[in-house]
Amino acid sequence: MTNDIAGLDKSDVALIIGSDTSECHPVIAARLKKAAVDGKVKIIVIDPKRIKMADFATIYACQRPGTDVAVLNGMMHLIIKNGWEDKKFIEERTEGYEALKEEVAKFTPEYVEKISGIPVRTLEEIAELFGKAPTAALYYAMGITQHTTGVDNVKSTANLQMLCGNMGKVGGGVNPLRGQSNVQGACDMGGLPNVFPAYQKIGDAAVQEKFEKFWGVKLSDKVGMTMTVAFDKAHAGEMKAFYIMGENPMVSDPDLHHAEESLKRLEFLVVQDIFMTETAQMAHVVLPASSPAEKDGTFSNTERRVQLLFKAVNAPGQAKHDWEIHQMIANKMGLNWNYTKAEDIFEEMRKCTPSYAGLTYKRLGFAGMHWPCPNEEHPGTPVLHIGKFSRGLGLFAAIPFKEPAEMPDKDYPWYFTTGRVLQQYHTGTMSRKTPGLNNLAGPHVMISVEDAEAIGVKNGDKVKVSTRRGSVVTGAFITKRCPKGTVFMPFHFAEAAANKLTINALDPIAKIPEYKVCACKIEKG
Amino acid sequence: MQITINGRAVEAQPGQTIHRAAKAAGIYIPTLCYHEKVGAAGKCRVCVVEIEGSPALQTACSVEVREGMKIQTRTERVLNSQKLIVDLLLSTGTHDCLACDQNGSCELQDVAYYLGMERGSFKYADVESVKDDSSEFVSVERSKCISCGRCVAACNNTVTNRVLDFKYRGHKADIAFDDDKPMGESSCVQCGECAQICPVGALTDKLSKGKARRWDVEKVYSVCPYCGVGCKLELHVDRKTDRIVRVTGAEGAPTNNGMLCVKGRYGYDFVGHPDRLTTPLIKENGKFREASWDEAITLVATKFAEIKQKHGADALMGMCSAKVTNEENYTFQKLFRTGIGTNNIDHCARL
Numbered sequence: 001m002t003n004d005i006a007g008l009d010k011s012d013v014a015l016i017i018g019s020d021t022s023e024c025h026p027v028i029a030a031r032l033k034k035a036a037v038d039g040k041v042k043i044i045v046i047d048p049k050r051i052k053m054a055d056f057a058t059i060y061a062c063q064r065p066g067t068d069v070a071v072l073n074g075m076m077h078l079i080i081k082n083g084w085e086d087k088k089f090i091e092e093r094t095e096g097y098e099a100l101k102e103e104v105a106k107f108t109p110e111y112v113e114k115i116s117g118i119p120v121r122t123l124e125e126i127a128e129l130f131g132k133a134p135t136a137a138l139y140y141a142m143g144i145t146q147h148t149t150g151v152d153n154v155k156s157t158a159n160l161q162m163l164c165g166n167m168g169k170v171g172g173g174v175n176p177l178r179g180q181s182n183v184q185g186a187c188d189m190g191g192l193p194n195v196f197p198a199y200q201k202i203g204d205a206a207v208q209e210k211f212e213k214f215w216g217v218k219l220s221d222k223v224g225m226t227m228t229v230a231f232d233k234a235h236a237g238e239m240k241a242f243y244i245m246g247e248n249p250m251v252s253d254p255d256l257h258h259a260e261e262s263l264k265r266l267e268f269l270v271v272q273d274i275f276m277t278e279t280a281q282m283a284h285v286v287l288p289a290s291s292p293a294e295k296d297g298t299f300s301n302t303e304r305r306v307q308l309l310f311k312a313v314n315a316p317g318q319a320k321h322d323w324e325i326h327q328m329i330a331n332k333m334g335l336n337w338n339y340t341k342a343e344d345i346f347e348e349m350r351k352c353t354p355s356y357a358g359l360t361y362k363r364l365g366f367a368g369m370h371w372p373c374p375n376e377e378h379p380g381t382p383v384l385h386i387g388k389f390s391r392g393l394g395l396f397a398a399i400p401f402k403e404p405a406e407m408p409d410k411d412y413p414w415y416f417t418t419g420r421v422l423q424q425y426h427t428g429t430m431s432r433k434t435p436g437l438n439n440l441a442g443p444h445v446m447i448s449v450e451d452a453e454a455i456g457v458k459n460g461d462k463v464k465v466s467t468r469r470g471s472v473v474t475g476a477f478i479t480k481r482c483p484k485g486t487v488f489m490p491f492h493f494a495e496a497a498a499n500k501l502t503i504n505a506l507d508p509i510a511k512i513p514e515y516k517v518c519a520c521k522i523e524k525g
Numbered sequence: 526m527q528i529t530i531n532g533r534a535v536e537a538q539p540g541q542t543i544h545r546a547a548k549a550a551g552i553y554i555p556t557l558c559y560h561e562k563v564g565a566a567g568k569c570r571v572c573v574v575e576i577e578g579s580p581a582l583q584t585a586c587s588v589e590v591r592e593g594m595k596i597q598t599r600t601e602r603v604l605n606s607q608k609l610i611v612d613l614l615l616s617t618g619t620h621d622c623l624a625c626d627q628n629g630s631c632e633l634q635d636v637a638y639y640l641g642m643e644r645g646s647f648k649y650a651d652v653e654s655v656k657d658d659s660s661e662f663v664s665v666e667r668s669k670c671i672s673c674g675r676c677v678a679a680c681n682n683t684v685t686n687r688v689l690d691f692k693y694r695g696h697k698a699d700i701a702f703d704d705d706k707p708m709g710e711s712s713c714v715q716c717g718e719c720a721q722i723c724p725v726g727a728l729t730d731k732l733s734k735g736k737a738r739r740w741d742v743e744k745v746y747s748v749c750p751y752c753g754v755g756c757k758l759e760l761h762v763d764r765k766t767d768r769i770v771r772v773t774g775a776e777g778a779p780t781n782n783g784m785l786c787v788k789g790r791y792g793y794d795f796v797g798h799p800d801r802l803t804t805p806l807i808k809e810n811g812k813f814r815e816a817s818w819d820e821a822i823t824l825v826a827t828k829f830a831e832i833k834q835k836h837g838a839d840a841l842m843g844m845c846s847a848k849v850t851n852e853e854n855y856t857f858q859k860l861f862r863t864g865i866g867t868n869n870i871d872h873c874a875r876l
Contacts, residue, residue, distance in 0.1 A: 249844070309746075
């Protein structure tokens with residue numbers, strides 16, 4: 001998030017697009033619902049499902065899956081046409097506006113209705129409410145990113161917020177809601193193939209030199225592979241070994257047959273986890289690790305707040321902290337690591353991570369602090385981009401609309417989309433250990449009332465969902481929240497794995513799979 | 526500004542209530558309906574105090590301090606008023622503490638202790654226990670409810686789930702889920718905010734029942750292991766068994782201010798689960814066997830070196846994790862970059 005959680009109720013309008021907030025980020029949803037009920041913030045929800053947040057919204061619009069660029073361009077078209085854009089902000093803080101203006105000129109409300117299914121009048125209302133708001137925030141989650149046009153979608157959200165001058169101020173911002181406890185931190189720490197900690201670029205000569213000096217070894221300056229590409233390479237026999245820590249790609253990856261085959265072809269697979277996951281079962285070596293309740297350390301949340309964790313209980317048996325295992329391997333490989341506690345690592349890390357440089361365990365205290373925090377006198381940064389973007393001027397990108405990789409057709413006439421439900425989490429490794437959560441949410445497929453009638457199923461009946469990748473049979477959950485023609489399946493359940501059905505089509509830049517759209521058919525199972 | 530409580534000079538802030546000023550000065554004024562998060566309700570009247578110059582008793586939770594205010598919290602008149610209220614509450618509910626999960630952190634118990642009261646003196650017809658166990662995670666014992674309204678306020682104004690409300694009036698007043706459904710059949714999402722904020726044993730965490738006495742647990746701060754909001758947790762640990770027996774949200778934390786969702790609050794069984802991995806495992810002939818750390822680490826380091834030598838460092842891939850700490854992601858990428866010599870590092874940020 002460019003902005004912080006405390007500023008949620010400081011907006012006049014909040015646009016939620018591609019985030020089922022009350023299911024996936026319930027406590028942020030609670031704050032948004034409260035702000036709406038108190039009359040502080042007017043909410044606009046744009047989502048193929050009529051999600052619960054729509055009940056709190058001033059305007060709800062249902063777009064066809066995969067048409068976000070068209071919808072956002074359409075909003076910008078109307079905002080510019082009516083003169084609601086922030087001319088001063090555009091003039092002083094951005095570049096590339098003319099190209100954007102030219103591109104969105106094509107996206108008349110009539111054209112956008114044809115693409116997205118959002119009625120002309122609704123789009124006009126949305127553009128007016130959003131465009132006229134003194135301060136508007138934008139919230140998204142995987143509904144924006146998990147597309148072959150994921151990068152385009154994200155850039156479009158930034159375009160809209162720069163156009164309306166909503167960047168760099170309290171209550172504004174582009175706010176991706178991050179889906180895992182420390183996914184922000186994993187990125188910040190350089191858990192990515194193209195960057196060192198704090199997003200310092202691999203291949204940049206000065207950066208390479210800095211880290212070679214800091215770590216005292218020669219480093220590769222070749223950008224590495226993303227996970228999705230690595231699976232393809234493993235499938236092709238080019239990758240030989242994977243070391244997987246606390247991840248379960250055998251449930252979370254697209255097109256699971258492909259993922260399984262890829263792992264089988266590896267010469268050596270090490271899995272470090274707290275349970276014998278579907279992925280761990282395929283490993284040559286399994287290393288027992290600690291859960292977050294068993295360790296000291298820090299997590300960085302969706303608003304970039306770095307918070308302390310303290311060890312509450314002991315890890316079972318011989319299980320060790322993940323960093324202790326890394327240290328044992330490092331030392332066996334001839335490196336000389338001597339960390340004795342998590343804080344030692346944090347102290348080293350902040351010396352090479354400018355955005356964390358001013359953070360110490362002592363300063364983090366009860367409330368934690370927001371990065372960037374460049375020095376120990378700095379109070380942290382709850383809101384990014386005040387006065388200036390990191391690259392100087394904000395760059396508008398003219399984004400044409402592209403259809404998803406696989407569209408419904410004669411053989412597979414429904415849209416298939418996936419996501420989470422409130423009571424379960426990711427691949428279920430943790431949440432499914434609590435029987436009560438399983439009683440509340442088991443495998444199911446959400447279908448519309450109309451579609452259920454069309455194929456002749458009642459609530460709870462078995463439904464067979466098929467795509468070009470495979471079939472899954474599971475119980476029907478018939479709901480008015482699902483639009484006709486779209487089928488939703490949560491991906492938590494290995495026994496009814498949504499990812500047996502999803503398509504392994506990636507965004508060309510981010511390499512993120514298109515989990516939110518493919519074509520399927522449904523039959524009585 | 527300066528005020529006087531029980532003859533003692535106390536520093537107070539303009540706009541502060543008497544209760545908050547007293548609390549800051551370490552002076553206990555009992556409260557039942559008041560909670561920091563939902564604000565003053567002025568319902569239970571147990572926080573009454575005497576203010577010089579004011580003929581009637583005043584509620585400390587709602588009256589703001591004034592310069593030079595003289596307050597008495599333990600006069601006979603105040604104590605008698607408080608005793609009558611607590612007497613009525615004790616007489617009309619099943620306030621039996623022995624097996625009550627709230628025992629030790631019950632605010633009614635605290636007030637009774639403060640006033641030196643054992644049980645109610647009014648003779649009602651036998652008060653029967655009324656329980657609703659239909660919810661997965663929250664036990665409802667209506668006969669312990671004191672109609673303070675905290676849960677109703679929290680459900681509507683804090684987590685904004687709008688499930689709880691009051692039904693009926695006077696003697697029959699009671700909390701209701703939706704249009705008076707059993708909790709488990711209502712639209713409740715079981716975030717547990719009501720159980721966290723309930724001052725008595727009317728709404729309690731089912732999973733914690735009988736697990737540990739309140740005074741036997743130690744609270745440890747952590748961060749929720751589920752989504753990325755970063756809700757601050759208090760893990761309640763029974764040191765005798767080394768187990769987590771309850772999870773609550775940290776009140777006042779900037780991320781969640783005590784709120785949690787159903788997973789964050791009740792999805793902690795995985796931590797001490799019997800299926801946890803407890804030793805390194807090595808696969809031989811398609812089956813896992815237990816191994817020592819030394820054997821497993823040696824095998825891993827040897828195989829990595831072998832593959833690197835044969836196929837180059839870029840034939841190895843590391844997947845770090847969005848579920849481990851910053852420190853551990855740092856060491857993981859450092860191991861791959863400095864030990865193996867590749868930038869093939871990624872995690873499930875995209876999935």
